[in-house]
Amino acid sequence: MRRRQNRLPPLDYLIAFEAAARLGGFTAAAARLNLSQAAVSRQIKLLEEHLGARLFHRRYRSVVLTREGQAFLQHVSLALDQVEQGLEGLREAVERPRVTLAATQSVSTLWLMPRLRRLRQDHPNLDIHLVSTDIDAEALAGEHDLVILRGEGAWPDFEAELLLSEEVFPVCAPDYATDRKLHDLEALRRCTLITVASHHSEWMDWSRWLKSKGMADSSEMPSLSFNTYALSIQAAVDGLGVALGWRYLVDCHLAEGSLIKPLAESVRTRSGYFLLQRRGDVPSGAAQVVRDWLFAEARAADTPQAQHAFPCLETGSHSP
Known part of the structure; x- marks a missing residue:
């Protein structure tokens, strides 16, 4: 570093x-830089x-680059352009607040992703970094502004507010229900039950x-198992069985x-999806904006009109 300092002007x-060089004279350069002509002339002489x-080459009313000057100008122009681009990127990074949001993969894929376009439209100057993980420790360990996890509301060192309550019910393709005459619970015995293998043993499954x-007794019912929740839902869409929705x-x-x-039957649990923020942290203005937006979306999701607003995404996700 010291060697570079000694060599660089x-x-x-x-x-x-x-x-x-660009304007063709010291006087024009002085006017552009808001300096005196003498100051520009002296700086170039020192250079x-x-x-x-x-x-x-100094002439009466103009200057002309020497061969050495022409070669040097290429390097100087490139270097100054790169510095200017770096400054612009830095300004944008400072001026555009960023919010990091971690969530379970199923929430990220099936609930957040269909809404991100609207979030971008509502807050175009806000950058969102979405981290999708079903490993709770990973979601809680990072320096995330907001976290969405499933549970009963108790996480050490975090404040938790219920975002989405939990209600679970069978879902299947319309033709599948017709073919299996799926009109009551007993008819489930004629169906293939689509299951999700997960390390979260506390989550609702068909047995529970x-x-x-x-x-x-559901052990004799045929089943089809997947390791991601989105695959199980896609299997149900494809008419392969009945999944828990x-x-x-x-x-x-x-x-x-x-x-x-x-079927009309469903199960409501004490669990749900909670929005977490680290206890004692003061949320940034941008994080508060996203938090308020998420709760507004959760409230809107309870209206029938809102349910028609989002396309389905057929991408991978782990269990809820």
């Missing part, structure tokens, strides 16, 4: 040189002494759901008719 000299090379409805996560499929609720 002051930036003011380079700026004066580039302006004089030439520093370099040990003559950069301009059926047991809550008095159908304890989480309210809010399957609303767009229900709205467009690719899935139906063949």
